[in-house]
Amino acid sequence: xxxxxxxxxxxxxxxxxxxxxxxxxxxxxxxxxxxxxxxxxxxxxxxxxxxxxxxxxxxxxxxxxxxxxxxxxxxxxxxxxxxxxxxxxxxxxxxxxxxxxxxxxxxxxxxxxxxxxxxxxxxxxxxxxxxxxxxxxxxxxxxxxxxxxxxxxxxxxxxxxxxxxxxxxxxxxxxxxxxxxxxxxxxxxxxxxxxxxxxxxxxxxxxxxxxxxxxxxxxxxxxxxxxxxxxxxxxxxxxxxxxxxxxxxxxxxxxxxxxxxxxxxxxxxxxxxxxxxxxxxxxxxxxxxxxxxxxxxxxxxxxxxxxxxxxxxxxxxxxxxxxxxxxxxxxxxxxxxxxxxxxxxxxxxxxxxxxxxxxxxxxxxxxxxxxxxxxxxxxxxxxxxxxxxxxxxxxxxxxxxxxxxxxxxxxxxxxxxxxxxxxxxxxxxxxxxxxxxxxxxxxxxxxxxxxxxxxxxxxxxxxxxxxxxxxxxxxxxxxxxxxxxxxxxxxxxxxxxxxxxxxxxxxxxxxxxxxxxxxxxxxxxxxxxxxxxxxxxxxxxxxxxxxxxxxxxxxxxxxxxxxxxxxxxxxxxxxxxxxxxxxxxxxxxxxxxxxxxxxxxxxxxxxxxxxxxxxxxxxxxxxxxxxxxxxxxxxxxxxxxxxxxxxxxxxxxxxxxxxxxxxxxxxxxxxxxxxxxxxxxxxxxxxxxxxxxxxxxxxx
Numbered sequence: 001x002x003x004x005x006x007x008x009x010x011x012x013x014x015x016x017x018x019x020x021x022x023x024x025x026x027x028x029x030x031x032x033x034x035x036x037x038x039x040x041x042x043x044x045x046x047x048x049x050x051x052x053x054x055x056x057x058x059x060x061x062x063x064x065x066x067x068x069x070x071x072x073x074x075x076x077x078x079x080x081x082x083x084x085x086x087x088x089x090x091x092x093x094x095x096x097x098x099x100x101x102x103x104x105x106x107x108x109x110x111x112x113x114x115x116x117x118x119x120x121x122x123x124x125x126x127x128x129x130x131x132x133x134x135x136x137x138x139x140x141x142x143x144x145x146x147x148x149x150x151x152x153x154x155x156x157x158x159x160x161x162x163x164x165x166x167x168x169x170x171x172x173x174x175x176x177x178x179x180x181x182x183x184x185x186x187x188x189x190x191x192x193x194x195x196x197x198x199x200x201x202x203x204x205x206x207x208x209x210x211x212x213x214x215x216x217x218x219x220x221x222x223x224x225x226x227x228x229x230x231x232x233x234x235x236x237x238x239x240x241x242x243x244x245x246x247x248x249x250x251x252x253x254x255x256x257x258x259x260x261x262x263x264x265x266x267x268x269x270x271x272x273x274x275x276x277x278x279x280x281x282x283x284x285x286x287x288x289x290x291x292x293x294x295x296x297x298x299x300x301x302x303x304x305x306x307x308x309x310x311x312x313x314x315x316x317x318x319x320x321x322x323x324x325x326x327x328x329x330x331x332x333x334x335x336x337x338x339x340x341x342x343x344x345x346x347x348x349x350x351x352x353x354x355x356x357x358x359x360x361x362x363x364x365x366x367x368x369x370x371x372x373x374x375x376x377x378x379x380x381x382x383x384x385x386x387x388x389x390x391x392x393x394x395x396x397x398x399x400x401x402x403x404x405x406x407x408x409x410x411x412x413x414x415x416x417x418x419x420x421x422x423x424x425x426x427x428x429x430x431x432x433x434x435x436x437x438x439x440x441x442x443x444x445x446x447x448x449x450x451x452x453x454x455x456x457x458x459x460x461x462x463x464x465x466x467x468x469x470x471x472x473x474x475x476x477x478x479x480x481x482x483x484x485x486x487x488x489x490x491x492x493x494x495x496x497x498x499x500x501x502x503x504x505x506x507x508x509x510x511x512x513x514x515x516x517x518x519x520x521x522x523x524x525x526x527x528x529x530x531x532x533x534x535x536x537x538x539x540x541x542x543x544x545x546x547x548x549x550x551x552x553x554x555x556x557x558x559x560x561x562x563x564x565x566x567x568x569x570x571x572x573x574x575x576x577x578x579x580x581x582x583x584x585x586x587x588x589x590x591x592x593x594x595x596x597x598x599x600x601x602x603x604x605x606x607x608x609x610x611x612x613x614x615x616x617x618x619x620x621x622x623x624x625x626x627x628x629x630x631x632x633x634x635x636x637x638x639x640x641x642x643x644x645x646x647x648x649x650x651x652x653x654x655x656x657x658x659x660x661x662x663x664x665x666x667x668x669x670x671x672x673x674x675x676x677x678x679x680x681x682x683x684x685x686x687x688x689x690x691x692x693x694x695x696x697x698x699x700x
Contacts, residue, residue, distance in 0.1 A: 111173040208651045268332065310453070336453065345445045349403055383440055402442075478532075
């Protein structure tokens with residue numbers, strides 16, 4: 001059992017298929033971009049390569065991951081965040097498994113029994129196995145693996161452990177297939193000599209040139225008149241720029257429920273009564289635990305650790321001093337000084353951590369071992385030698401058991417209590433979840449004053465009457481603003497009321513201001529444009545919404561991006577006009593253009609195809625691309641740039657001296673870059689090919 005625990009903890013067994021940290025990251029990263037949309041059967045949660053993935057299959061895998069997670073992290077119940085995380089991991093696993101299994105099958109990728117054995121006890125042992133089966137020196141112990149395999153074969157381990165071992169072997173096999181797959185693709189990269197030469201020239205061949213440019217700002221925008229045909233032409237030529245994912249747009253109004261004046265008065269009266277009882281209480285800690293919304297924390301505070309309202313007061317007061325009520329956020333608080341003491345800020349100590357030496361050791365044997373080591377230490381035995389021999393904390397054992405200097409909050413509570421409440425030279429035994437610690441306090445910093453403070457806390461909350469009053473206000477709003485026109489007019493007439501807008505994806509859980517708005521998002525995907533929602537309750541807020549826009553996966557409608565396109569079309573029109581003016585000059589030199597258009601000639605040098613910008617002009621990739629393809633002495637035609645229309649005249653062309661060396665470097669760079677990108681780009685391509693349709697929003 002202990003061996004399986006180590007595999008679980010060190011190798012991440014059963015949480016998800018571990019493909020190596022980097023490999024797993026990019027595979028999952030590739031699948032986080034999800035394709036959504038399409039029709040589905042009622043019980044289908046996804047479609048991959050046209051095959052329906054049914055909800056029960058998804059749920060079974062999810063349930064398996066939940067149980068494994070609980071075992072791995074020793075939890076009985078999961079938080080909402082953990083549930084969401086495991087659902088996403090289940091989705092990632094199923095998508096990856098469906099796509100990869102199809103690829104592996106088509107390519108004939110297999111892992112033989114001999115390969116698997118090699119990964120367990122051979123020359124290429126899996127990292128998880130290496131970490132789980134180690135000897136006392138921390139080295140991989142092949143004999144321990146073989147012994148464990150014998151126990152599995154002879155049914156000397158539990159069914160649970162046997163299942164985990166079989167499953168881990170399956171995972172190792174899958175991991176190896178992925179390694180083979182990516183190696184296969186990575187090795188397919190080939191760079192021709194011609195490509196290598198061009199890449200070398202792109203990087204090392206440089207040009208120097210003079211240039212002029214007419215800035216687009218010289219033509220006022222209002223001088224450019226656009227037609228519907230202009231918009232249509234630009235949209236058709238640049239439609240790829242306006243890809244969109246499935247989304248919904250909503251407008252909503254929030255009604256927050258906040259405590260009324262009557263609620264505040266009632267809370268102040270209640271906390272005042274509590275203060276009187278707190279001041280008179282003989283057992284202040286018990287009173288605080290019975291009456292406060294926050295339990296007592298047994299902590300000795302240092303100066304500066306308490307709230308500003310009470311920090312100085314408590315360090316100047318005597319035990320029994322009571323202060324309050326005072327307000328911190330939504331909390332009304334009363335503080336009472338329980339005790340003061342002198343404690344060090346930091347301690348230096350050493351320890352010997354004793355754990356059972358084997359699984360068959362009895363409690364009596366263990367206690368006898370602890371007592372014998374403790375007696376040796378107390379009677380002047382060599383602590384450093386005993387730590388090296390007996391301590392289960394191998395890191396500190398290498399330095400005589402020393403854990404160095406530490407402050408409160410850095411060790412387990414029982415260890416800290418002994419060290420901070422004892423004195424230099426004290427030796428003691430302390431229990432913790434790790435075993436028995438034999439501790440020796442080596443040094444302590446100069447003691448400083450600490451205060452122990454108990455609190456009675458009452459949260460300011462609204463009453464049901466206040467909540468009902470706000471809900472009545474919401475219902476009145478709903479009744480009076482039941483059409484889109486009325487809804488919009490209300491905000492036009494009431495500018496102090498904020499109307500919020502949100503664009504939501506199908507699997508979103510949050511919108512601005514609300515961490516858990518999943519039901520609102522699901523509603524948006526089930527209703528039609530122009531429909532109003534029911535009133536949703538999110539925490540202390542009521543929300544009323546209208547669905548204002550529906551976008552499906554594909555390309556945005558031209559009307560939706562018309563405003564976005566306008567600036568680009570205007571720039572194109574300006575470029576056409578400036579180009580026509582320059583061409584009309586029929587220039588023979590750059591001076592002709594500069595003189596006619598009254599432009600300044602600028603100069604730049606050392607510009608390669610891979611250069612980022614031009615001196616004096618900034619980021620101009622199109623100008624650079626054309627200039628670096630020209631010959632010395634050549635005058636360009638007008639070039640459409642980002643800031644304006646350019647004309648360049650090449651002054652110099654400098655070729656690389658050792659082109660062969662540069663070609664070799666480029667080949668190496670391209671292959672390395674290809675292999676670095678292949679993992680996520682391949683899965684991006686496979687995901688696109690798989691035409692994944694995501695129907696999870698029907699269920700979650």
